[in-house]
Amino acid sequence: MTSANTGTEMGSFASRFNLQQYVVYLGFLAIFLFFAFMLRDSGFLTVRNLSNIVLQTAPVTIMAIGLVFVMSAGEIDLSIGSIVAVSALAAAVTIASYGMAAGIVAGLGAGILIGLINGALVAYVRLPSFLVTLATMGLFAGVSRSMTDLRSISVTNEAFTGFFGSGSLLGVPSLIWWTVIAIAIGHLVYRETRFGAHVLATGDNARAASVSGISVPKIRLAVLTISGGLAGLAGLLYAGRLQAAKYTLGETDLMTVIAAVIVGGTLLNGGKGSIVGALVGSLMMGMLNNGLILMGLSVSDQMIVRGLIILTAVAVSLRDKSR
């Protein structure tokens, strides 16, 4: 931004400024202020409650990072919720007999493997990711149920639960470390590497990417594998925090993750997105959850209100984009 072309810089800044880019921050602020006022006597604003929101949101944030890559490449991953359960169960079962390291390998490995299956079917068999991941979502929901006969597996390895859940380092809870590190790496890869640029180009115009020498199938395989691996990590975080794994883990997360990513400024059709936006979107969803519970809404009312708010937020962020 040299002083010589300040004029054009200003001009392009003005033309680039649109509501959609900031809707997530405005929405976050509006919901925060609303709850801060409505729930001023119910403990919403306590440090304990606010940090709880961040801790509970960690797995959703991690999954959202993966989905930003997938959606930016013009694909979708509906199987992340099922991957969470399979990974958490695989880790829990493995830890019980072989210890923490093996458990981590099993949990992450399961996620990466499922991601690779999704990616290979999309990239090389050329099936639409919507259908592939819809099928693997159902398939692995079944696998997680049959793995342990619907039983819950407890995780008693304290090193594991500390590392992935209840522990802390330098006074900061480990789940916050995970969130910060994952966002930082995700943002760097997304914004500042060739891979990130090629993901965006693929989602924007796959033919242009292809004639420019970018291997579009490799990008598709990579984003779905990353998404699977991050969903596996989310499974480990759930298992660590809850000190148990069950087939229900991650079951209801898919809608929350998609909403967080879209509200955060990532286009459903690819070519544009934001990792930091997805973080704020994810925190917004967590805050919404927390506030509605504190307001004393019944579970069914919570679902209705949450659905309506997500619908509004998504509508606002998409309307402006289709300009």
Added chain:
Amino acid sequence: MNASAPILQLQDIRKHFGGLTAIENFSLEVFPGEIVALVGDNGAGKSTLVKIISGVHPPSSGMITIEGKPVTMSNATMGRAHGIEVVYQDLALADQQTVYMNMFLGREPLNRFGLLDRRRMIDETEKLVKELDVRIPSAHATIRDLSGGQRQGVAIARATHWASKLILLDEPTAALGVAETARVETIVQSLKQRNVGILIISHSLDQVFKLSDRICVLRRGKQIGVRETKKTDKNEIIAMITGLQQQ
């Protein structure tokens, strides 16, 4: 490098798809700093020739020579490695990315940390855009905010940046309005001083006569003849295209 030696030489190029012959015994030379127009009716084989020269389809037989060296290519990446760039009629640009990211799409320079060197991409883009007089608001502009002429200007600038030998323009103004076509034609004309060979495919004979030094006519996969633009006229070219006059 002798200026009078051809930069691209096609000798007895033949291409068939199964039993179908798309190109028969095609020969052509393009010299540095020269604009050669390739004309012909729909289905004459122009697109097939573009694909052969850009490396997308290898020819069934015949020889492609670049600066005197025979080359074999089997994909577009190999064509680019030989210094050949194509500007497609349907603008192979990523719409939601910036001008500078499109300029370097697939070939982004990295800094010493292995991260994208945005500064360099922006500087080189601004320099080139100024040289070619492509009038865009800034290197940071998003492609979809540009007009059709500006977009084609960016596509030509990209090809110019990377082409060390030959630029292939495949109907570069087919999707543009009158004023924008004139802009793009000016840019194409200015490419001559860069000493690369330019092969332009166009349906507009006005454009062909305005821009080219020589005109090569293709009909039903055969080269009908090459004429110096100054020494021919539209009637002769039309007669060659439609087959009313054989060589």
